[in-house]
Amino acid sequence: MSSPWGLGIGAAIVMGALLGLPALILVPVIVLIVQGIWGRIDVTFLLVVAVCAGLGAGRATMEGEPAVPADLAESTGARLQVESLPRTSAAGDSVLVSTEMLTFDSGSRPADDLIVLAWLPEGERVAPGDSFDVGWSVDPLDVVDPGYGTYVESRGAVAVGRIWWLSDRSDGSAFYRRLIDLRHRVGDGLQKVLPGDAGALASGIVTGDDSGLSEAAREAFLRTGTTHITAVSGSNVAMLLAIWNLVIPAGRNRRLLVVQALIIVSIWMYAIVVGLESPALRAAIMASLILLAGRYGRRPDLLTLLALTSAGMVLWNPDHVRMVAFWLSVVATAAIIMRVPTAPGVGWKPLSRGVLEGVVLAQIATLPIVLWTFGTWSLTSVLANGLLSPLMWLAFPLCFVLAAIVVVVPWIAPIAALVPLIPLEISLSVVRILGAAMPPLDFHNAGLAGVVAVAVPCLAGLAFLGSDPKRWGGIVASQWRRRPVAVVALLIGPALGFLTALLLVLVRA
Structure with a gap:
């Protein structure tokens, strides 16, 4: 069972960093409502989460706004130093x-x-660590598209630059350079042995670089809400762990210090290779803690571990709360954890059913974030993700194995590529068919009211489809018999908010 203390502390820190000082009021109010439904008020717990919300808010305010020169846009060149691993997209490397x-x-x-x-x-x-002189053009965030500006700001940048040429270069870390070369070698090798979009999809699965996808395929992934498949996420790290489980089955050997150290090092090497994106970083931290806990005979609660890991990331770098990838990863992972059975000895049937239910639940949970960020949603996304889930669980390990073959024994890669080609081509066909079946719905004009109108039933769906709906239903029923007026008072506020938001959406439409 999840620890209310771990969940409360983790969630309070994250909400404090996201909302700032208002979280000092909002977080305790939410906790008070939940405790009221539960039927027991814990003042100590209430004070602790309030302090944690203040800690998150204080950490966020420590990041002062940098002073941007008024004439920055007039700059024609600069001396620069590289501060992050490069990220590859269809637009190029940034x-x-x-x-x-x-x-x-x-x-x-x-x-x-x-x-x-x-x-x-x-x-x-x-x-x-590389440093060099450049010729460039640069735009402060106040002159770029607001949506793109929010993304750039979430990465801690104050401007966007386009470099035209480099000179007087001084190389930095040789370690990072080798990892970047390895990423390109793997991506290029996969696209060489797998034809067309299948190679680009395999490259996206393993390295996060899906820049080789055709425009038609990219549009189909967007229409079906399945672009996360080629984005580096926690599922990539989970798949790496699954491969290790096949190589070294559970038992005495898995508990050897050298084996666990090798697994943890491989996880972090992979996270670095793909650019230490927020989802991969979170998954690497969680996987490392799970492995270390197992060494000492402990089985951590995954939902509590997720909350505390997210809080730790936010305390280290408050910019995480402004990253859409961070929120999509955390919310989707929480939804999947609520459905996937984690007890030892679970059979493949309940595990498969739990994974599929988790995918559907993740779609419901992330829907408000998707609408708020992108303004569109496809009715085919749930079906597409449900169909692609088993295909990806087959394609992921096959692509990872093929990537190793490409690097170690490239002469047999063309033959080995025939195996992952099958699920990859089927996945592409599913995406193309469903992408052409129905255009995405446009929610750009719905605004915040529209997001709220969608979020409330989504939360209700999570409560109904979550890991223990009967238990929570019993608690509410018990409190209804004892304190019907209090339960009505606690529920009437969200209900009125939902109806108001829905009315605003209908009026705008």
């Missing part, structure tokens, strides 16, 4: 850089370590 010097037509001057999201010239590879 990387976070800090400025050491800015160049203008009138001359150069020192810069105050401004963080800029810079797009690299085609074919150029850089690694953390």
Whole structure:
């Protein structure tokens, strides 16, 4: 059973970092409502979560806003240092850089370590620690598209730059450079032995680089709400663990220190190779803690571990709460944990049923985030994700094995590629068919009221389909018999909020 203390502390810190000072009121009120339904008020717990919300809010305010030069857009060049691993997308490779010097037509001057999201010239590879002179054009966030600006800001950058050329280069970390070269070698090798979109899909599954997808395939993934398949997420790390489970079955050997150290190192090496994206970082932390707990005979509650891991990430870097990938990963993982059985010795039938139910539950849980961020949603997304789930559980390990073959014994890779090609092509066919079946619904004009109108029934669905609906239903029924007026008072507020939001959506439509 999940620990209310762990869940409360973790959630309070994250909400504090997200909402700031208002969380000092909102979090205790929510806890008080839940305790009221439960039938027991714990003042100590209430005070602790209030302090944790204040801790999260205080940590977020510690990140001061950097002073952006008024003439930054007039800069024609700079001396930069690479601060992050590069990320690859259809638009090219991007990387976070800090400025050491800015160049203008009138001359150069020192810069105050401004963080800029810079797009690299085609074919150029850089690694953390590299420094170089560049010719570029740069735009502060107040002149870029608001949605894109929010994404750039969530990565800690104050501007977007397009680098045209590099010179006077000084190489940084050789370790990171080798990992980046390995990522490109794996991605290029997969696309070489697998034809067309299948190779790009395999590359996206293993490395997160799906830039080779055709425009038609990319649009089909967008229409069906399945772009997360080619994005590096916790499922990639989970699949890596599953491969280790096949190689070293549960038993005495799995508990050997050298084996557990090898598994943990491989997980973190993979997370670094794919760029330490928020979902991969969270999954790597959780996987490491689970393995270490198992060594000492402990089985941590996954939902509590998720809450505390998320809180730790936010305390380390408050920018995580502004990243859509962070929230989608945390919410989807929580929904899946609620349905997937984790007890030892669970058969494949209940496990498969739990995974499929978890995928559906994750779609429900993330729907408000998707609508708020992207403004569109496809009715085919639940069906598409349900059909792709078993296919991906087959394709993921096969693609990882093929990636190892590509690197170690590339001469047999063309033959080995025939095996993962089957689930990959079936997956692409499913996405294309469902993508063409129905256009996505447009919610851009619904606004916050529309998101609230969708979020309330989604929360009700989570409560009904969650891990223990009968238990919570019994608690509510018991409190209804004892305190009907209090239960009505606790439920009438959300109900009125939902009806008001729905009315606003209908009026706008």
